[in-house]
Amino acid sequence: MTDFLTGLALVLVIEGLFLALFPKRLKEILTLLERSPMEALRIGGLTAAALGVLGVWLLRG
Secondary structure, three states, X not given: OHHHHHHHHHHHHHXXXXXXXXXXXXXXXXXXXXXXXXXHHHHHXXXXXXXXXXXXXXXXX
16 A cells, blocks of 8 residues: 555656646647547557556566
8 A cells, every 4th residue: 555655646746747847838738638539548548557557567576
């Protein structure tokens, strides 16, 4: 559980840094996401999740 909470905290740190350093660019990206087809977003999300699982498996395996 400690590892999970540490990972969650790191996600918050990274997202916070992006918001603080690149707010304009982040708004542009969100606008782009809004115009993207749902299927492309779904495939991108599943790909990111699979890469994350693979990364954890390689690091912890």
